[in-house]
Amino acid sequence: MQTAVSDLEVDHAEEPGKMYLFRYPLKDGGHIPVATTRPETILGDTAVAVHPDDERYRHLVGRRALVPMLNREIPVIADSQVDREKGSGALKVTPGHDPNDFDIGERHGLSVLNVMNRDASMNENAGPYAGLDRFLCREKMWSDMEAAGLTIKVEDIRHSVPRSQRGGEVIEPMVSVQWFLKVKPLAQGALQAVRDGRIRIVPERFTRVYYHWLENIEDWCLSRQLWWGHRIPAWYGPYGEIHVGRDAPSGDGWTAEEDVLDTWFSSGLWPFSTLGWPQETADLQRFYPTTMMETGYDILFFWVARMIMLGLWFTGEVPFRTVYLHGMVRDGLGRKISKTLDNSIDPLEYMDRYGADPLRFTLVTSGTPGNDVNVDVKRIEGNWRFVNKLWQMASFVKLNLAGHETHLQHDGSPHDLYSRWMLSRLDTLVRNTNRQFDSYLYGEAGRQIHDFLWREFADWYIEISKIALHGDDVGARQRTLQTLVHVLETGIRLLHPFMPFVTEEIWQHLPHEGETIMMAPWPQPDKKLQDLDAEAIMETLVELVRGVRNARSEYNVPHGRTISAQLRPGLAANQIDELRAMFGRLCRIEALTLLAADDLEPQDCATVVVNDSAVFLPLADLIDVDAERRRLEKERGQLRQRLQRSQGMLSNEQFLARAPEAVVQRERDNQDELQASLKIVDARLASLRD
DSSP: OOSOOOGGGEEEEEEEEEEEEEEEEBTTSOEEEEEESOGGGGGGOOEEEEOTTOTTTGGGTTOEEEOTTTOOEEEEEEOTTSOTTSTTSEEEEOTTSOHHHHHHHHHHTOOOOOOBOTTSBBOGGGGGGTTSBHHHHHHHHHHHHHHTTOEEEEEEEEEEEEEETTTOOBOOOOOOOOOEEOOHHHHHHHHHHHHTTSSEEESTTHHHHHHHHHHTOOOEEOEESSSOSOBOOEEEOTTSOEEESSSOOSSSSOEEOOOEEOHHHHHHTHHHHTTTTTSOOHHHHHHSSEEEEEEEGGGIIIIIIHHHHHHHHHHSSOSEEEEEEEOOEEETTSOBOOTTTTOOOOHHHHHHHHOHHHHHHHHHHSSOTTSOEEEOHHHHHHHHHHHHHHHHHHHHHHHHHTTOOOOSSOOSOOOOHHHHHHHHHHHHHHHHHHHHHHTTOHHHHHHHHHHIIIIIIIIIIIHHHHHHHTSSOHHHHHHHHHHHHHHHHHHHHHHTTTOHHHHHHHHHTSSOSSSOGGGSOOOOOOGGGOOHHHHHHHHHHHHHHHHHHHHHHHTTOOTTOOEEEEEESSSOGGGHHHHHHHHHHHHOEEEEEEOOTTOOOOSSEEEEEETTEEEEEEHHHHSOHHHHHHHHHHHHHHHHHHHHHHHHHHTOHHHHHHSOHHHHHHHHHHHHHHHHHHHHHHHHHHHHHO
């Protein structure tokens, strides 16, 4: 890349490599064994270091060594940083191309020699290897050392290799002249802003990460050599002067700095520099500081901390009050998006296929604050179906509104049980959504809105509403329409932040006030709509209906066939007319009889029990009892034969000894399944006999 990069933009990963062990020749005879993973950097050595207490090499300290192939003299020094147990116990010191060696060089006053150009080719200091690419130089250098009798061996190893996050190139440590910012004074202000509560980080666990980074921060290298960003406002004078300012100094001989600022420095200025700063503009006064900064946790330090440090330094005020951190987007299997895995997710492709709303909703609801998001195309497709469901809901409501006046607000008339339940559930949803928004649990809020609109409003209330809409009671029809409009309109206002496009379009087709849903009031809870009794009754009814549907399915009753049923007390008797209509529509029950409290339970019935209520379904309506009994007895005989065979195998010592463990376990699992099936058939036969 031919530029300085931040250490934080370098990935270190264990990779296969080679360790080269060679003889470092001494000027007056002999040698020191030294190991390296980068033979090309030998050309930049300015010392050989040993541990001062290492008996093997102590007598060599102070002598002179010769750089292989160049014969440049360098000293043998003693430094306690050398690890006696690693490699040969002796270290080649290359201050120009290794940060640890640079520290050793500082302590011993060693010269710093750079042997590479910015494109990682060897420069004139590499002598006969000048102009070679670093890796070609490595091969040539080692080959020449072999010919000179200086090599010992090459070992295959695994070691940490620094690679650029952007392009994947191996990063080369290299000494160069750069601009730095003394950043600790800025960091102290940024730390204090979070500690005293002026800024809150969500999720809170990332506060510790923020503290760790800023408490251990080093001076910031600001300059980059790629022309991508703000040019550093510095000029060099003819006599070595340096001028930093908005404009070039007057006079001849001044040249502009060629480097540009680190992108994160420029980005850190964004909250106030875009608003007219340093002038006190109206925009700056209105929009700085803002309320919330939302971004990924991976750039908490890169960007968020920089904005806080620079904002405080230049304006005296924090740039925002809350930092909300979302997770990284990963594929459906939880893997990081990468070219190597060929699992890239192109948002434009998914928007073309499914629309922007399903993709947006998937991203927001697939995770929790600070946790990674696994984007599975099946989830996007499922949310695309949800959009279709919203259209169906809206079409149903609009179709039934044709020719009838209704209002968004209720007129105070009494509502039926189902509408009271629906309005109470809506109020609960509004309360939960507001609480979750206040707690930054946007994903959970979206999931609850989705489940309410699809699982409760569409699957239950819309189906039940057809009773009143198709009936002769004009008042009941009007009140039901009011409820339908109010619930749908409120629901899509709640959904609007998640799915802005479909909700705006639907809202325009419903009775509403205002020009756009974006400016409509945010839903607020209404205590008058809370009806816990209606919710409790409907919870029981829903489970009873599910039980009846399951029974019909279990006995293979055709969908169009009507049956009769009896309801035991537990639900208020004065609601029996409403219940008859509901069970008739949802369960295809033609006649629903209410049992008195002292009535005996009917015989030869399938029974659905929920809490203190029960529905009895005469088996004669469901099946041919004699035929069903014969079928179950035949099935029981077959199960017993298969179970007897399985038990015989598992009692056979030879089978247990010779068969693979997986085969034996599979047979044990088969026996358990057969026993469970036999138990169900026995219970069914017992109920038929009873």
